[in-house]
Amino acid sequence: MNAKILKTLEFEKILHRLSSQAETSLGKQAAENLDPLGDFEQVKLRLQATDEAVNVERLKGNAPFGGIRDIRSALHRSSIGGMLNPAELLDISTTMFGSRRLKRFIAAVHEEYAVPMLKEQSELLTENKAVEDRINSCIDENAAVMDSASPELGRVRSELRNGEARVRERLEQIIRNPSSQKMLQDVLITIRNDRYVIPVKQEYRSSFGGMIHDQSASGATLFIEPEAVVQLNNKLRELKLKEEVEVEKILRALTELVAEHADMLLSDVEMLALLDFTFAKAGLARDMKATLPRLNDRGFIKIKRGRHPLIAADSVVPLDLELGNQYSAIIVTGPNTGGKTVSLKTVGLLSLMAMSGLFVPAEEASQLCVFDAIFADIGDEQSIEQNLSTFSSHMTNIINILRDMTPKSLVLLDELGAGTDPAEGSALAISILDYMHRMGCRMVATTHYPELKAYAYQKPGTINASMEFDVQTLSPTYRLLVGVPGRSNAFAIAERLGLSRSIIEHARGQVAEEDVRVDSMIASLEENRRVAEAERLSAEEARREADELRAKLEAQQSRFEEQRDKLLEKAEREAREAVAKARREADEVIAELRRMALEEAGGVKEHRLIDAKRRLEQAAPELRTKRAADAKSAARKRAETIEPGDEVRVVSLGQKGHVVEMASDTDALVQLGIMKMKVRLADLEKLGAAAAAKKPQMQTATIVKRSRDDNIRTELDMRGMNLEEALIEADRFLDESFLSNLGQVYLIHGKGTGVLRTGMQEYLRRHKHVKNYRMGNYNEGGNGVTVVELA
Structure with missing residues (x-):
């Protein structure tokens, strides 16, 4: 493409904006060198790459290009035998890391959303992990050769640090000597020509032995190396030379390693430049709110x-x-x-x-x-x-x-x-x-x-x-x-600006009749076009609103149907689970009743029967329907009319009794034969006069007899039991104590590890008969006993 044409159309300004989107100098250079192509297939490939990069940014955000540097000059020097410095080696290492991270990023995106062109390009990036690790083992993040780069370097630097410490220690003794301090310009240690020196006043030169390495601009201060540290400084100088030799040896070895992979690394750099340039195009599209054109x-x-x-x-x-x-x-x-x-x-x-x-x-x-x-x-x-x-x-x-x-x-x-x-x-x-x-x-x-x-x-x-x-x-x-052709509008502009109407009319007379007709025709065309354009915009707006409404309704219908299907599926699943659970629990209760009947020779203790009936009722699945809600509401209304002295029927037990007193707003104490029970008001049905007089029908039922030990126990010793055994015994003991109208009992669990005590107190916290519980007092057994107050 002709460069003059590109300048005329200001294409270079587009390239400047494109370059600013690039993350690396490689990508910026590729953006600045972009040239339009006249090959249809090549342009299609370029746009495909841009489209994939746009989708990657939309789905995953910006691609990672951190650490990637332009290392081409360093690679060239390594290939011709030059030695790379630590900073150049560090740039090569970070570029390898950045290349590997970018490759894995694109591969991860490709698994979720196909980006075949970017995936193909990133696959060409090599992974020289061994070279990268070798460089990182020798060069730290501050571009300095580490002591661990070689055993010899570590030894030399250790001796160097020890030698510097000895020199400083000797000089510290000198500058802190009262006889020497008056001869010093300042009490400090400095370095001149890589040797440790101290600042001495000019007038004490003859009194202070040693070698002069420098003097101040005014000449009032001399930087002298005392004779006492000359040999130590000489030793330091020898060690530093050894350090430089060893560092050079390490850098040359690393340079040779890089040179072996220079061609592959150069290829990687070119591909990284292309990928950064491609994502820069995506960034420009985002910045301009641009779209993919059809070619x-x-x-x-x-x-x-x-x-x-x-x-x-x-x-x-x-x-x-x-x-x-x-x-x-x-x-x-x-x-x-x-x-x-x-x-x-x-x-x-x-x-x-x-x-x-x-x-x-x-x-x-x-x-x-x-x-x-x-x-x-x-x-x-x-x-x-x-x-x-x-x-x-x-x-x-x-x-x-x-x-x-x-x-x-x-x-x-x-x-x-x-x-x-x-x-x-x-x-x-x-x-x-x-x-x-x-x-x-x-x-x-x-x-x-x-x-x-x-x-x-x-x-x-x-x-x-x-x-x-x-x-x-x-x-x-x-x-x-x-x-529509354009009009000059000269007469209209002149008239609006205030030119005399007579002059304008005279000017109109000078215009040929044919030109006037053409001008009138153009004006008519413009007016017709404005009307048509307004109607078109109105029609497009109406159509857009209709499309939006239709799409909204379709979306709502789709969501409704999806939600309906989910609710039906959930209801069926919950119903199946509830029935299965009820069947299992009913089977367990029946089996337990049979076992108790066998154990107690056909008679079942009253409290066990009550507990079994309660479990059967809880096993029945609760149907959350309007009828059930209405039944609960009716039960609440019936409960509101119950007062002490009323004859009632306990719905869950099928037993009749009378209300002794109101235990709370939701519970009543009911006398059932010789037994008193706290029953929820919603479980009570008030019996009227007719109901009370009505003779009850004979029903076949399990014989229930209430048995009590002659000697009522007030304490349960659980020592030696595990937690599961203790909970079973405690449950039986508390039921018997409740039926015996005991107000307070003692659970003996011992001190031990505290597992039995903690588990038992957690069980008591949820028990329906337990009103309160506490640790025993000193005379009650202390921490080995829990005192339980029954409701």
């Missing part, structure tokens, strides 16, 4: 609400344009500052972006063509040095365009035929347009000549267009109106 190679352009990417989003006016289907040329007319040039540049710049593999700032389904070349003659390039006028500069560009263009080219011409006599300029413009039309290229041209309006009407494959102008506000709207 073709048949010269067809359909831009839907395209925006010039270099104009602020809040001020740019979208462009709608179609070219290459019914017509191959558009002639744009209208006043200056109306936006004609911006429209030309928008068409050219969006085409260049698409041919570069970039998303374009336009609505989805916009179509762009891959041209073999784009030519533009935009702006005034007159030159005093080259003795070129405006007309000459335009003609020079047009001559070059006519020479180089092909049927697959896009030509953009601004102010065609301007800068010369109007009659000759318009005739020349028509001739140029005819030649380009016969060539078959796609063309958009702007002009002020009225003759070109008639040319566009008469020429098949050519259409008029204009930039909309609001006469009321005397300002352009910057909207391109395809199919």
